[in-house]
Amino acid sequence: MARMTMIEAVRSAMDVSMERDDNVVVFGEDVGYFGGVFRCTQGLQAKYGKTRCFDTPISESGIVGTAIGMAAYGLKPCVEIQFADYMYPAYDQITQEAARIRYRSNGDFTCPIVLRMPTGGGIFGGQTHSQSPEALFTHVCGLKVVVPSNPYDAKGLLIASIEDPDPVMFLEPKRLYNGPFDGHHDRPVIPWSKHDLGEVPEGHYTIPIGKAEVRRRGSAVTVVAYGTMVHVALAAAEETGIDAEVIDLRSLLPLDLDTIVKSVEKTGRCVVVHEATLTSGFGGEVAALVQEHCFYHLEAPVVRVAGWDTPYPHAQEWDYFPGPARVGRALVEVMEA
Amino acid sequence: MAPRKSASVSSRKSAAKPAKKDFNGGTFAEFSKEEDLNAYREMLLIRRFEEKAGQLYGMGFIGGFCHLYIGQEAVVVGMQAALKEGDQVITGYRDHGHMLACGMSARGVMAELTGRRGGLSKGKGGSMHMFSKEKHFYGGHGIVGAQVSLGTGLAFANRYRGNDNVSVAYFGDGAANQGQVYESFNMAQLWKLPVIYVIENNRYAMGTAVSRASAQTDFSQRGVSFNIPGFQVDGMDVRAVKAAADEAVAHCRAGKGPIILEMLTYRYRGHSMSDPAKYRSKDEVQKMRSEHDPIEQVKARLMEKGWASEDELKQIDKEVRDIVADSADFAQADPEPDASELYTDILL
Ligand SMILES: Cc1ncc(C[n+]2csc(CCOP(=O)(O)OP(=O)(O)O)c2C)c(N)n1
Ligand SMILES: [Mg+2]
Numbered sequence: 001m002a003r004m005t006m007i008e009a010v011r012s013a014m015d016v017s018m019e020r021d022d023n024v025v026v027f028g029e030d031v032g033y034f035g036g037v038f039r040c041t042q043g044l045q046a047k048y049g050k051t052r053c054f055d056t057p058i059s060e061s062g063i064v065g066t067a068i069g070m071a072a073y074g075l076k077p078c079v080e081i082q083f084a085d086y087m088y089p090a091y092d093q094i095t096q097e098a099a100r101i102r103y104r105s106n107g108d109f110t111c112p113i114v115l116r117m118p119t120g121g122g123i124f125g126g127q128t129h130s131q132s133p134e135a136l137f138t139h140v141c142g143l144k145v146v147v148p149s150n151p152y153d154a155k156g157l158l159i160a161s162i163e164d165p166d167p168v169m170f171l172e173p174k175r176l177y178n179g180p181f182d183g184h185h186d187r188p189v190i191p192w193s194k195h196d197l198g199e200v201p202e203g204h205y206t207i208p209i210g211k212a213e214v215r216r217r218g219s220a221v222t223v224v225a226y227g228t229m230v231h232v233a234l235a236a237a238e239e240t241g242i243d244a245e246v247i248d249l250r251s252l253l254p255l256d257l258d259t260i261v262k263s264v265e266k267t268g269r270c271v272v273v274h275e276a277t278l279t280s281g282f283g284g285e286v287a288a289l290v291q292e293h294c295f296y297h298l299e300a301p302v303v304r305v306a307g308w309d310t311p312y313p314h315a316q317e318w319d320y321f322p323g324p325a326r327v328g329r330a331l332v333e334v335m336e337a
Numbered sequence: 338m339a340p341r342k343s344a345s346v347s348s349r350k351s352a353a354k355p356a357k358k359d360f361n362g363g364t365f366a367e368f369s370k371e372e373d374l375n376a377y378r379e380m381l382l383i384r385r386f387e388e389k390a391g392q393l394y395g396m397g398f399i400g401g402f403c404h405l406y407i408g409q410e411a412v413v414v415g416m417q418a419a420l421k422e423g424d425q426v427i428t429g430y431r432d433h434g435h436m437l438a439c440g441m442s443a444r445g446v447m448a449e450l451t452g453r454r455g456g457l458s459k460g461k462g463g464s465m466h467m468f469s470k471e472k473h474f475y476g477g478h479g480i481v482g483a484q485v486s487l488g489t490g491l492a493f494a495n496r497y498r499g500n501d502n503v504s505v506a507y508f509g510d511g512a513a514n515q516g517q518v519y520e521s522f523n524m525a526q527l528w529k530l531p532v533i534y535v536i537e538n539n540r541y542a543m544g545t546a547v548s549r550a551s552a553q554t555d556f557s558q559r560g561v562s563f564n565i566p567g568f569q570v571d572g573m574d575v576r577a578v579k580a581a582a583d584e585a586v587a588h589c590r591a592g593k594g595p596i597i598l599e600m601l602t603y604r605y606r607g608h609s610m611s612d613p614a615k616y617r618s619k620d621e622v623q624k625m626r627s628e629h630d631p632i633e634q635v636k637a638r639l640m641e642k643g644w645a646s647e648d649e650l651k652q653i654d655k656e657v658r659d660i661v662a663d664s665a666d667f668a669q670a671d672p673e674p675d676a677s678e679l680y681t682d683i684l685l
Contacts, residue, residue: 034544124401128479315452
C-alpha cells in the first residue's frame with residue numbers, strides 16, 4: 001500500500017488503466033506537457049508518449065465531441081475538463097451525443113468515455129471556478145455520475161469508470177485533492193497521508209459504480225452526502241454529538257437507493273447535503289425517493305442543506321459554503337422536529 | 338513594404354508563413370511628447386498596480402485567481418488611445434489593465450481583488466469579474482472565449498442604434514481556439530458589425546505554448562475564410578498598437594465590418610499567481626524584458642528626446658505609486674460585503 005493524495009490516486013488510476021489497455025487515451029487542456037493544472041496527469045505523457053497523453057486546444061465542445069467519436073470506434077478516452085465550470089460548451093455533446101449514442105444506434109455504438117472534472121468551491125474561485133454541476137448530468141438519461149470523497153475511492157472508481165462501457169462524468173471535489181476538508185476553513189486540513197483512506201494500493205483494483213459506503217454508523221438520523229460534504233457531515237456529527245449515520249453516495253447515477261432506504265428505515269430521519277445550489281439540486285431527488293420509499297418510517301420531514309440559490313460569490317465564500325455549522329443546525333432541527 | 342521601425346517581437350514569425358500585408362506596411366507615426374508621456378504614465382500605472390496586486394496576493398489579502406497583465410501594458414494603452422467616448426471594451430479574466438486603461442478607479446479594482454464592498458462588483462466578483470457602465474467596460478469574464486460573442490453583440494447593438502461606435506473584444510491566443518470565436522467571426526462579417534477582435538498573443542495559454550495547441554499560429558489569419566482582414570502588430574510597442582488601432586477603428590466606423598488585430602505580446606508573470614511558469618525558460622522571459630519592455634521603450638525615447646528628465650520620470654512614478662498605494666490601503670481597510678448582499682442582483 002502506498003500513501004496517496006487524491007491527485008496521486010487519480011493519476012495512478014489513469015496510469016494503471018493506460019498500462020493495461022492501449023485503447024485508453026488521456027487528454028485535455030494543459031494535460032500533456034504541463035501535466036494538468038492540478039498535476040493529475042503529471043508524467044503520463046513522458047511515460048506513454050504524445051499519442052496517448054496529449055494537450056488539446058481550449059475547445060471544450062470539440063474536445064468532448066472528438067472523444068465521443070473516438071469512443072464510438074473503440075477507444076477509451078479519459079478526458080480532463082480543467083474545471084467543471086468549463087464544461088458548458090461541451091454540454092451539447094455530452095447530452096445529445098455521449099448520452100444518446102447507445103440508444104440512438106440501438107446498441108451498435110457506445111460511448112465509453114470518462115470526463116474528469118474538478119468541482120466545488122473552497123478555493124476562492126468565485127462564480128466561474130467553484131461550480132458543482134452534477135444535477136445537470138443526473139437529469140440526463142444515459143450518463144453515469146461519480147463523485148469520490150477520498151483517494152482510495154477515487155482510484156478504484158476512476159478505474160471502474162474508465163472500464164465502464166458507458167459515459168461517466170467523474171466529478172473530483174477539488175477541495176479534497178490534498179486532504180479531507182471538512183469545512184473548517186480556518187484550520188489546516190490534515191493531509192491524506194495521515195488518513196486511512198489515503199492508503200491506496202499501487203496496482204489495479206476497482207470499486208463498483210453504484211455502491212454507497214456508510215462512513216459513520218449511527219442510529220439517530222441519516223445524512224446522505226457525497227464529495228466534500230461527506231467530511232463536512234462527519235464533522236457536524238462529531239460537533240453536535242448527534243448519532244448520525246453518514247452515507248457517502250460515491251455515485252449519484254446509478255444511485256444506491258438500498259443503502260439509503262435501509263438507513264432511513266432505521267433512523268427515521270434524513271438530511272441530504274450538497275454544495276450545489278438547492279433548487280432542482282440532486283438533494284431534491286434523494287428527498288423525493290426517501291419519502292416515496294420510507295414514508296411510514298419517517299418521523300420528521302426530510303431536510304436539505306445546500307449551497308444558496310445564488311452564483312458562488314468571491315467574498316462571502318464561507319457564507320455560501322454549507323459548512324459544519326449549517327449542517328449541524330439541520331441535524332439539531334430534524335432531531336427536534 | 339517598408340521595414341518595421343522598432344525592434345520587433347515579430348522576429349518570431351516563421352519564414353514559411355504565407356505572405357501578407359503588414360499593418361501600416363510596418364511603419365507608424367512617432368508619438369508626440371504628450372502621447373509618449375501619457376502612454377508612459379498609463380502603462381506604469383498598470384505595471385505598478387499589478388505589482389502591488391501580486392504583493393497583496395502573496396500577503397494573503399487577495400485569494401483565489403489573480404491574473405497579472407505585466408508585460409502586455411502597451412496593448413490596452415495603445416488601443417484605448419484610439420477609442421472615443423461610447424466605444425465598448427470587453428475582455429477575459431486578465432482584465433485589470435483593461436479596466437485601468439478604461440479609466441476605472443484603481444480603488445474599485447483593488448478592492449474587488451480583496452473582495453470588499455467598495456470593489457467594482459461589491460466584492461462578489463473577484464479579479465475576473467468586474468464591469469463599468471460609465472466607462473463602457475463590459476467585463477471581466479472568467480470563461481475563456483465567452484466574451485468574444487458578447488463583444489460581437491455589442492457591435493450589433495451599435496449598428497442597430499446607428500451610432501458610429503465600435504466594440505473592442507480582447508481575447509488570448511488560447512481563447513482563439515474556442516468554437517464560438519468562429520461563429521462570431523462569421524456573424525460579424527455577415528452583418529458587417531463594427532467590432533475589433535484584439536487577439537493578445539502572449540505565446541502561452543496557461544502552461545501550453547501556442548504551437549502545442551494551434552494549427553494556425555498566425556492568429557491574424559484566423560479570419561481569412563470569413564474575409565475578415567487581420568494584421569499582426571508589435572504589441573510591445575505602444576506606437577505600433579495605437580497606429581493599428583487607429584486604422585482598425587476607422588475601418589469599423591466606416592461600416593466595413595470587423596477586423597482582427599493580433600498583438601504579439603508577452604506576459605512576464607505566470608498565468609496566474611499560483612503558476613510558477615516552469616514551462617518556459619527564465620532566459621526567454623529575461624530576453625523579452627530586456628529587449629522589448631513596453632515601458633522601457635517609451636522611457637528611453639522620452640529621455641533620448643529630452644522630453645523628460647530622470648527627475649520628471651521619477652515624479653510620474655511617484656504619482657503612480659501614490660495612486661496604487663491608496664488603492665491598496667483602501668482595499669485592505671474597506672469592509673467585506675454584508676451578508677444581505679448574497680442574494681442581490683440575481684433576478685429583479
Ligand atoms: C471555457 C474555459 N476553458 C478553460 C478555462 C481555463 N483557462 C483559463 S485561462 C486559460 C488559458 C487562456 O489562455 P489565453 O487565451 O492565451 O489567454 P492568456 O491567459 O494568455 O491571457 C485556460 C485554459 C476557462 N477559464 N474557460
Ligand atoms: Mg495567451
